Amino acid sequence: EDKTIHMINCGDNTGAGIPIQDELIKGWEADNPGFKVEVEFVPWGQCQEKSTTLASAGNPPAVAYMGSRTLKQLAANDLIIPVDMTEEEKATYAAPILGTITANGKQWGLPRAFSTKALYWNKDLFKEAGLDPETPPKTWDEMYEAAKAIKDKTDSDGFGLAAASFDNTMHQFMNYVYTNGGAVINDEGEIVFNSPNNVEALAFYGKMAEVSQPGPVAYDRAKLRPLFSEGKIGMFISGPWERVRVKDVNWGVAPIPVGPSGGPGTLLITDSLAVFKGSGVEEQALSLAKLLTNPENQMAFEIAEGYTPLRDMPEVQDILKADPTWKAFLDAIPTGGPEPFVTDYVGLQDSINEAVQGVVLGEVEPDEAIEIAAEQLEEFK
Amino acid sequence: MAHTAKQKDYFPFLLLVPATLVMVAVVAYPLFETFRLSFTNTSMSPNFEYVGLENYEKIMSRRFPEVIARTFYWMGLSVGLKMLIGMLGAVLLNAMVPGRTLFRILVMPPWVIPIAIGVFIWGWMYNGQFGMISGVAQRIGILSGPFEFLAYKNSAFMSTIVTDVWIGVPMVTIYLLASMQSISRDLFEAAWVDGASRFYRFRRITLPLIVPSIATMALLSAIATFNSFDIIWILTEGGPRGATTTMIIDTYKTAISRFKYGEGAARTVMIVLFLGSFMLVYFMLLSRLARRSPNNAA
Amino acid sequence: MGELQLRDVRKNYGQMEVIKGVNLDVNHGEFIVFVGPSGCGKSTLLRMIAGLEEITGGDITIDSKVVNNLPPVKRGIAMVFQSYALYPHMTVYENIAFPLRVERLANDKVEEKVQAAAGILQLTDRLLHKPGELSGGQRQRVAIGRAIVRAPSVFLFDEPLSNLDAALRAEMRVELAKLHNTLDATMIYVTHDQVEAMTMADRIVVLDLGVISQVGTPLDLYHKPRNLFVAGFIGNPKMNFIEVTGKQATGDGVIVTLPSGQELTVKVSAHGAVAGKTLTLGIRPEDLTIERADASIEVVPNVVEHLGIHTVTYSAVEGAKSTFCSLLPGSAAARVGVPVAMGLNGTDCHLFDEAGIAFERQLSVEKLDPAAMLV
Amino acid sequence: MGELQLRDVRKNYGQMEVIKGVNLDVNHGEFIVFVGPSGCGKSTLLRMIAGLEEITGGDITIDSKVVNNLPPVKRGIAMVFQSYALYPHMTVYENIAFPLRVERLANDKVEEKVQAAAGILQLTDRLLHKPGELSGGQRQRVAIGRAIVRAPSVFLFDEPLSNLDAALRAEMRVELAKLHNTLDATMIYVTHDQVEAMTMADRIVVLDLGVISQVGTPLDLYHKPRNLFVAGFIGNPKMNFIEVTGKQATGDGVIVTLPSGQELTVKVSAHGAVAGKTLTLGIRPEDLTIERADASIEVVPNVVEHLGIHTVTYSAVEGAKSTFCSLLPGSAAARVGVPVAMGLNGTDCHLFDEAGIAFERQLSVEKLDPAAMLV
Amino acid sequence: MLHKYRWYEYVLIYSGLALFLTFVLAPFVEAFVVSLRPLSGLFSIPYRFITDEMSFDAYFTMWENVPLLWLYMFNSFFIATVVTVLGLICIIPAAYAFARFEFPARNTLLGLFIAVNMFSGAVLIIPLFKLMQQYGLLNTYFAMIAPGTAFVIPTGIWLLRSYLIRIPRELEEAAWVDGAGKLYTLWRVIIPVALPGIVVVTITAFITAYAQQFIFALTFNSVNELNPLPVGLFQFFGRQTVVWNELMAASLVGILPVLFVYVFLQRYIVAGLTAGAVKE
Ligand SMILES: Nc1ncnc2c1ncn2[C@@H]1O[C@H](COP(=O)(O)OP(=O)(O)OP(=O)(O)O)[C@@H](O)[C@H]1O
Ligand SMILES: Nc1ncnc2c1ncn2[C@@H]1O[C@H](COP(=O)(O)OP(=O)(O)OP(=O)(O)O)[C@@H](O)[C@H]1O
Numbered sequence A: 001e002d003k004t005i006h007m008i009n010c011g012d013n014t015g016a017g018i019p020i021q022d023e024l025i026k027g028w029e030a031d032n033p034g035f036k037v038e039v040e041f042v043p044w045g046q047c048q049e050k051s052t053t054l055a056s057a058g059n060p061p062a063v064a065y066m067g068s069r070t071l072k073q074l075a076a077n078d079l080i081i082p083v084d085m086t087e088e089e090k091a092t093y094a095a096p097i098l099g100t101i102t103a104n105g106k107q108w109g110l111p112r113a114f115s116t117k118a119l120y121w122n123k124d125l126f127k128e129a130g131l132d133p134e135t136p137p138k139t140w141d142e143m144y145e146a147a148k149a150i151k152d153k154t155d156s157d158g159f160g161l162a163a164a165s166f167d168n169t170m171h172q173f174m175n176y177v178y179t180n181g182g183a184v185i186n187d188e189g190e191i192v193f194n195s196p197n198n199v200e201a202l203a204f205y206g207k208m209a210e211v212s213q214p215g216p217v218a219y220d221r222a223k224l225r226p227l228f229s230e231g232k233i234g235m236f237i238s239g240p241w242e243r244v245r246v247k248d249v250n251w252g253v254a255p256i257p258v259g260p261s262g263g264p265g266t267l268l269i270t271d272s273l274a275v276f277k278g279s280g281v282e283e284q285a286l287s288l289a290k291l292l293t294n295p296e297n298q299m300a301f302e303i304a305e306g307y308t309p310l311r312d313m314p315e316v317q318d319i320l321k322a323d324p325t326w327k328a329f330l331d332a333i334p335t336g337g338p339e340p341f342v343t344d345y346v347g348l349q350d351s352i353n354e355a356v357q358g359v360v361l362g363e364v365e366p367d368e369a370i371e372i373a374a375e376q377l378e379e380f381k
Numbered sequence B: 001m002a003h004t005a006k007q008k009d010y011f012p013f014l015l016l017v018p019a020t021l022v023m024v025a026v027v028a029y030p031l032f033e034t035f036r037l038s039f040t041n042t043s044m045s046p047n048f049e050y051v052g053l054e055n056y057e058k059i060m061s062r063r064f065p066e067v068i069a070r071t072f073y074w075m076g077l078s079v080g081l082k083m084l085i086g087m088l089g090a091v092l093l094n095a096m097v098p099g100r101t102l103f104r105i106l107v108m109p110p111w112v113i114p115i116a117i118g119v120f121i122w123g124w125m126y127n128g129q130f131g132m133i134s135g136v137a138q139r140i141g142i143l144s145g146p147f148e149f150l151a152y153k154n155s156a157f158m159s160t161i162v163t164d165v166w167i168g169v170p171m172v173t174i175y176l177l178a179s180m181q182s183i184s185r186d187l188f189e190a191a192w193v194d195g196a197s198r199f200y201r202f203r204r205i206t207l208p209l210i211v212p213s214i215a216t217m218a219l220l221s222a223i224a225t226f227n228s229f230d231i232i233w234i235l236t237e238g239g240p241r242g243a244t245t246t247m248i249i250d251t252y253k254t255a256i257s258r259f260k261y262g263e264g265a266a267r268t269v270m271i272v273l274f275l276g277s278f279m280l281v282y283f284m285l286l287s288r289l290a291r292r293s294p295n296n297a298a
Numbered sequence C, D: 001m002g003e004l005q006l007r008d009v010r011k012n013y014g015q016m017e018v019i020k021g022v023n024l025d026v027n028h029g030e031f032i033v034f035v036g037p038s039g040c041g042k043s044t045l046l047r048m049i050a051g052l053e054e055i056t057g058g059d060i061t062i063d064s065k066v067v068n069n070l071p072p073v074k075r076g077i078a079m080v081f082q083s084y085a086l087y088p089h090m091t092v093y094e095n096i097a098f099p100l101r102v103e104r105l106a107n108d109k110v111e112e113k114v115q116a117a118a119g120i121l122q123l124t125d126r127l128l129h130k131p132g133e134l135s136g137g138q139r140q141r142v143a144i145g146r147a148i149v150r151a152p153s154v155f156l157f158d159e160p161l162s163n164l165d166a167a168l169r170a171e172m173r174v175e176l177a178k179l180h181n182t183l184d185a186t187m188i189y190v191t192h193d194q195v196e197a198m199t200m201a202d203r204i205v206v207l208d209l210g211v212i213s214q215v216g217t218p219l220d221l222y223h224k225p226r227n228l229f230v231a232g233f234i235g236n237p238k239m240n241f242i243e244v245t246g247k248q249a250t251g252d253g254v255i256v257t258l259p260s261g262q263e264l265t266v267k268v269s270a271h272g273a274v275a276g277k278t279l280t281l282g283i284r285p286e287d288l289t290i291e292r293a294d295a296s297i298e299v300v301p302n303v304v305e306h307l308g309i310h311t312v313t314y315s316a317v318e319g320a321k322s323t324f325c326s327l328l329p330g331s332a333a334a335r336v337g338v339p340v341a342m343g344l345n346g347t348d349c350h351l352f353d354e355a356g357i358a359f360e361r362q363l364s365v366e367k368l369d370p371a372a373m374l375v
Numbered sequence E: 001m002l003h004k005y006r007w008y009e010y011v012l013i014y015s016g017l018a019l020f021l022t023f024v025l026a027p028f029v030e031a032f033v034v035s036l037r038p039l040s041g042l043f044s045i046p047y048r049f050i051t052d053e054m055s056f057d058a059y060f061t062m063w064e065n066v067p068l069l070w071l072y073m074f075n076s077f078f079i080a081t082v083v084t085v086l087g088l089i090c091i092i093p094a095a096y097a098f099a100r101f102e103f104p105a106r107n108t109l110l111g112l113f114i115a116v117n118m119f120s121g122a123v124l125i126i127p128l129f130k131l132m133q134q135y136g137l138l139n140t141y142f143a144m145i146a147p148g149t150a151f152v153i154p155t156g157i158w159l160l161r162s163y164l165i166r167i168p169r170e171l172e173e174a175a176w177v178d179g180a181g182k183l184y185t186l187w188r189v190i191i192p193v194a195l196p197g198i199v200v201v202t203i204t205a206f207i208t209a210y211a212q213q214f215i216f217a218l219t220f221n222s223v224n225e226l227n228p229l230p231v232g233l234f235q236f237f238g239r240q241t242v243v244w245n246e247l248m249a250a251s252l253v254g255i256l257p258v259l260f261v262y263v264f265l266q267r268y269i270v271a272g273l274t275a276g277a278v279k280e
């Protein structure tokens, strides 16, 4: 009887990268007789919770696709094993990317997917509002002015702002934190959220609400795209995937505008394959995960899926040549900051979302909101 | 009952065996486990320690009282609306007008549709830009621009309630309708002979006679509403800023989203206590009511 | 006040005609009873008068006003339902007060009228109870109370006693009769119990399949039923029917041949040829006698009931349409299986033609109005 | 076969004693009727015999076997319930066959027995119908059929006719009596209708508040009620009771003074001093006459019922304990408000002492067993 | 006559009904309209009922996009059916016991059963999960069926009990006198007589089981082939873009069978609830 390696994949099996992955798995099985890989696809909404629940009930999957932000929490609870990268392997990743999987000096996952953010703008609306359609805003103030112009002069709103109670709100806000020289947690693991930079960022976030679509609190990323596609908002910040989905609009994409107290930045998110402890096939799972994510295989997978390339390899130039809109995203990689690495990610997210919503709804002052959130975050570091 | 043979006394218990087995396995035992968990710091990892009342202290120090108050407010409003709309619906469906059979069938879909699916649809409808409600309201001039129902504390609070009401109303309607139909027609004829108007008949006969049914239904839907999870979770995840965080949502967030099983269990225990005392109070009120008016409805 | 006319009143339920043209005049203060077998349309007719059912054809006139299209409350009627239709959640007081509340009468007036009605019905000490706490007879009185307070000109009752047990029924019958005397109102009363009809009615209306079979005073119907249906329906135990052959109509009566071959002169006036015709002879069980009489029928009882007050026998008899019943006064000497000769007199007999129509009986006036003797 | 003894049988519900020590011997083939007012314990006693209620004290013996702790099926009894308790989802055939199915009797045996029972009860052409499609009387017969197939030695009936209307009730009464003759089984029958009791019983057991008030043949109870309770309960209309004063006991009877001052010799044997005592005179409405008699009471009827067969008057009379009722044969000359002198004869009257116990009446034997005259 | 309405009463009733039914049915209309639009036309602004290019395409493409849709529907039906059957096996005897027998702690027990209604699946999911796992029941139909059953039992008992109370006791006594055992009586007499009540309980249990199988399936099952409809439909969300039109189409198709069941049996529901309603 073959031993089963239970692998949880988020999403569905229709992606163009899946056949590639299947091939690799088949190959791996051939090399490792006595083991059989069983891939389960779980919809995004429950995917990570499911793996975690299985693990905490003592029945972990062998390897699962997890947001890298959860790795520290999983590690702290002794649910996953470190992936023990060699220096050589580490060197293939850009530093910010490596940062997303490193805690207590160890790496806890193998990056599988990755994104940076950039600003999309609607050239037609810019024109209609009397702005130069080819010049995207470079700073927050410019962005605000452009949005205001669109809001005032066209039927549309200037900006797409997300503030719903979903993870995307915090993600959006982190872009402002990172372009204003802020941080949530420092390298020593201390909460440094309560800083003037962050207060400034949050205040600006709230200010953007004035020129954004009505009711930002009802919006997450997924709902903004239709608005942008319909020409109802002039700009929004999102990842590279929008490039292929935004339709019927004359758009451009540029780096995220920079805040008054900082420089270029972006939130850098990775998802990783994590190897769970206690499945009985940890070793094989790790070997499989490494196989899937080695530079060559990973690149093939990314090209098929249309993901942002993790590693700077020759193919990247081809990609960029074929589609220059990648530029803003790829350029942002070195400036990227990770998702805050904490032991209670959802707690963190709730606290920050609440601060953002409070300011967007005009219920609390930014400094107060930041202070409260910072206090709550102490519990999660 | 008076079946003489004494040795048969165990029989009723025998009858209860299957149901009890299921309940013990699926409810009682897990509930007991929950109780045990509530004194531990169980989290993601399978290892845990007993921490005494720490979890309960944590609950109290947080915003829990606010959540409790909100829960009951949410529940009260939702149940109230369900009863009101259900009653209205029942009255209308009780009218002997052509097409009533069809109408009676048409009330049911929200009940038979899987809750999650219904909520997805509502989520779509609440969208300010392309949802039906804001769209129609703009069309007929109630709203001047798109309105995001889930974006503001009050409107999100009300929106979750409306969806909950939508899901709960068919059952209430049909139940009250059934209860109205069980009132003897004679009573209405007698009142009519005495010159009572339709409204008067409703107020003086129908209403008092279905009070017991209303009470029963109110309790049932209060419990269902209290436990209403999917609706809020799918629509708002308890936001904005906690405006729709009820005890269940709070518990789920703690236990399932944040993997703090111990704390979540403590919250569950609190829920059980609250619901338990709520039901107790309710039943006491009800039996007092019943004692005041022995109702020997035909 | 309290006059009622039905003119060719009809009622269809869909295709089915359940009331087939009824004509009736009711005078003020009369106590009219509708009787008939189940399903004959009694309730329907009453409900049409009340205004609870629509009229398919004809006219209903109350106090010279056609009320066909008036709602019940405008007809000046009050109705007591078979189920009483008391409001279970209201006290007796509120039940009785209900029609007054509907009218928005001032509280003190209500109090006054309710107390008056409760007084008449001896419910004064029950006013604060709920109907569920009352006995059947008390409930019935509450229902009547609710009718009384409106001071209607016509009371309608639909089998108001059928839910009561025999003893209480007898008692309530008497009370209703008294009430009728007290109130001086017209009453229309539906029942399928012919004893109730006989004891309470000024006039009985016998309904059969939606048509009036006969209208008359109780003794009219008892002594001069117009047809076999009425003859069989009125009277308990039922009249015995025997097939006989007509022989000859004389001035004295009609001579018939009994199955046994005996001849009997029945004191009726024939309304057609009788000779050789198959007629039906009717004789009430209580008119049979064990003394010598004009003719006799030999019976062998298969059941004998000694009730003390009288003795009832049941036998199978040649030519009889069903079990042949006799009712003898006191404790008569009858035993199962022992033959008895039952005597019958020509004056007591009824005779019906082949269509079931009665020949007119020759009767003394006292039989029909015994009280006349007292004058 | 079919003998039954009750020995000091008792039943408590919690604190409440509802059967207070009943002793009764029933012989094979007897038709025993339990009567009594509502709540007196008739059903309870019957259900104790059936084995549906536990016995608190005493012994029940059926065919010389103490059955106190046997389940119903082992007692050799069968029961017919007031509501018939037919299984609505089964055909008549299956309803009747039910006890046999329980016994797992072979199909052909079942067929045979069911057909036999159906034959007796004339249900053969109804076997494939459901109870819902039957008339009241037919349902009743099905219920009996279900009892018959088990060939019990004792049949128990709990008010089996109370759901039927008057006409059907009379008919079924006769049929039950015939059945009793056919089956040769012991029957115990509960009713609160004294007419049923009188007509069907070999012996009647009158129950009052959980004790036996009197046991005897119907005419025994009618003519010689042992106490006021039985006197009032047996007979319809009820016996009239009038307060009289005892004057003197003679060999001929007891002389009493009526409220009007008239004296009357009641033909009873006194069992104690009577002079000056307040006694109760009982006279049945049917024993009153408008002819000359030993004494008379003047009444002013306030209700007169002409039933054809007889005339009933109700009046308020001095000294009478409730409405004074008279029943005159045929169409008597009585009218509301017109005084009549009602004659009463000493031989017809009953007399009760202060405790309500009857003085023994002096009666001819024919009164108690009219059939004896035939021998 | 009692129910003869004047014209303005008709207007009032029908407009009330229109309003009421609008509230009840609007989401379905919306879902239908959405299902007819091409994905690109979904987010049309301003809001319009009728848009260009409406078609039933989504009803065909959804089978390709979620190829197991049939299976999900079957699973939903299957799970709901088994839940109902198991539920009835528990409900009928228990309701009978509560309706007919006196035994110690009867009311307390009944109260406890009813009280179970209070605990939604959400609060018990962790310990349940551990339990299932312990007995190797995860990823089986049973894992979804067992909790489903538990949550239809209380309401079922409550409904059926009030129906059984109204069945005349003499029916059982007659069977008892004829020598029938209690189980025989239950099986041959009570159940057939209570059939209308049982039908109601069956329908309500089925619908409940059908409508509320989301959370258990989500947590206790990870075998796609066993998933019930709501979880299956969730896969429309799993995509990069939510395929709203197909989701709505699939939702509508998915509820059709239950709706049919309901339409044909609704008069039993109303009648059955009446039986249970008054005496409570
Ligand atoms: N709403 C109705 N629709 C159709 N037919 C009806 C309706 N109401 C009564 N009927 C029919 O009309 C006929 C007369 O019914 P009605 O109730 O008047 O009889 P009834 O004489 O009062 O009988 P009972 O003594 O049983 O009360 C019956 O055949 C009955 O079936
Ligand atoms: N299960 C019980 N618990 C307590 N008391 C009871 C019970 N059953 C009967 N009783 C009481 O026992 C007494 C006798 O009841 P039973 O039913 O035998 O009367 P009954 O003579 O048959 O009356 P009816 O003619 O009304 O049927 C009544 O007072 C009744 O209230």
Ligand SMILES: [Mg+2]
Pocket (backbone or CB within 6 Å): C042, C043, C044
């Ligand atoms: Mg009628």
Ligand SMILES: [Mg+2]
Pocket (backbone or CB within 6 Å): D042, D043, D044
């Ligand atoms: Mg009884």
